[in-house]
Amino acid sequence: MLVPVLIRSRQHVMEFECGRKGRQRDKDERQDQGDCGSNDRTSEGRGSRADHGRGACSRNLHLCQPRKVLALASQAELHHATLHGQEVGPLGEKTVLIDTHTHLDDARFDGDRDTMIARAREAGVEAFITIGCDLATSRAAVSLADRYPFIYATVGVHPHEVKCIGDDWYDELRRLAQHPKVVAYGEIGLDYHYNHSPPKLQRDRFREQVCLARELRLPLVIHTREAQEDTIKILKEEKGSEVGGVFHCFSGDAWLAKDALNLGFFLSFSGVVTFQNATMLRDIMKTVPMDRLLVETDCPYLTPAPHRGKRNEPAYVKLIAEKIAELKDSTEPMSVQEVECHTSQNACRLFKIPYGSPERGQSENVR
Ligand SMILES: [Zn+2]
Ligand SMILES: [Zn+2]
Numbered sequence: 001m002l003v004p005v006l007i008r009s010r011q012h013v014m015e016f017e018c019g020r021k022g023r024q025r026d027k028d029e030r031q032d033q034g035d036c037g038s039n040d041r042t043s044e045g046r047g048s049r050a051d052h053g054r055g056a057c058s059r060n061l062h063l064c065q066p067r068k069v070l071a072l073a074s075q076a077e078l079h080h081a082t083l084h085g086q087e088v089g090p091l092g093e094k095t096v097l098i099d100t101h102t103h104l105d106d107a108r109f110d111g112d113r114d115t116m117i118a119r120a121r122e123a124g125v126e127a128f129i130t131i132g133c134d135l136a137t138s139r140a141a142v143s144l145a146d147r148y149p150f151i152y153a154t155v156g157v158h159p160h161e162v163k164c165i166g167d168d169w170y171d172e173l174r175r176l177a178q179h180p181k182v183v184a185y186g187e188i189g190l191d192y193h194y195n196h197s198p199p200k201l202q203r204d205r206f207r208e209q210v211c212l213a214r215e216l217r218l219p220l221v222i223h224t225r226e227a228q229e230d231t232i233k234i235l236k237e238e239k240g241s242e243v244g245g246v247f248h249c250f251s252g253d254a255w256l257a258k259d260a261l262n263l264g265f266f267l268s269f270s271g272v273v274t275f276q277n278a279t280m281l282r283d284i285m286k287t288v289p290m291d292r293l294l295v296e297t298d299c300p301y302l303t304p305a306p307h308r309g310k311r312n313e314p315a316y317v318k319l320i321a322e323k324i325a326e327l328k329d330s331t332e333p334m335s336v337q338e339v340e341c342h343t344s345q346n347a348c349r350l351f352k353i354p355y356g357s358p359e360r361g362q363s364e365n366v367r
Contacts, residue, residue, distance in 0.1 A: 185218040290339075
């Protein structure tokens with residue numbers, strides 16, 4: 001698996017995560033970096049569940065590069081760069097994307113799931129997160145994560161389905177969440193547009209599930225529609241910021257974007273940004289800092305242009321990154337590769353998806 005690395009000028013910081021541990025290497029880094037050493041380096045070491053470290057440690061690394069370039073590095077190259085404070089290579093244009101919100105268990109993929117996944121891999125999708133919406137889909141997500149090294153899962157109960165929550169559901173979700181490839185809790189939240197479950201029940205179940213996610217130390221995948229004030233209120237009251245998370249398929253207004261960012265959450269953009277009538281959403285997207293952006297397809301729903309009307313699939317996540325680059329580029333220079341790089345780094349940071357080969361990731365992903 002190639003790792004997206006953005007190398008900036010010496011005034012900036014390159015941040016990435018790797019599977020390394022131990023204080024000696026911190027020391028090595030300081031020595032090897034000479035006058036490029038920084039004070040803002042963080043070291044988490046091999047993480048406990050409390051700090052979400054699942055074999056991942058964060059590093060900030062100053063590099064003496066006079067220009068801003070984009071590099072894609074293998075795990076071994078990154079390791080070397082960490083030790084020696086050097087630019088890593090090879091520089092390239094290869095696509096590296098993470099589709100952070102999919103429903104790969106959906107029956108619409110039953111006929112061609114393997115080829116659909118292969119197509120996405122071919123298009124540069126290095127990792128997928130497949131989402132649980134109730135007990136059955138949470139189980140299905142975990143079993144897909146079990147089958148494919150590059151698929152990660154979430155568990156949780158969607159606001160549409162909370163009316164179905166039975167006595168034993170939370171125990172079963174707790175059990176499923178122990179799987180090493182469950183990287184978040186959700187999707188959970190409020191949907192007053194459809195009200196498939198009564199609003200009061202949605203709020204109660206949302207609160208309970210935020211608490212459960214905190215107990216499990218998993219970031220939240222939030223679904224909110226026409227319910228932004230209650231969503232923010234509950235997240236504040238139930239201390240959602242303690243675990244953080246993402247507002248998936250962001251479609252709220254500027255007020256919600258600001259509040260979500262203030263709470264420390266990421267905003268994930270879907271194919272909706274490519275829709276002709278989504279002018280307000282595009283304007284909001286332009287204001288979101290690059291270190292808080294994620295991309296997702298939410299497949300099989302929300303197919304981006306120009307494929308609208310067809311089934312959505314993860315290969316199309318590239319179209320969303322392209323749209324974001326085009327929009328961001330209107331205010332600051334921004335390439336598609338930079339968008340891919342930032343969003344993939346963000347996803348790895350939020351979901352603690354270990355870098356390195358998928359197989360290695362799987363075995364190191366210990367919680
Ligand atoms: Zn949703
Ligand atoms: Zn979804």
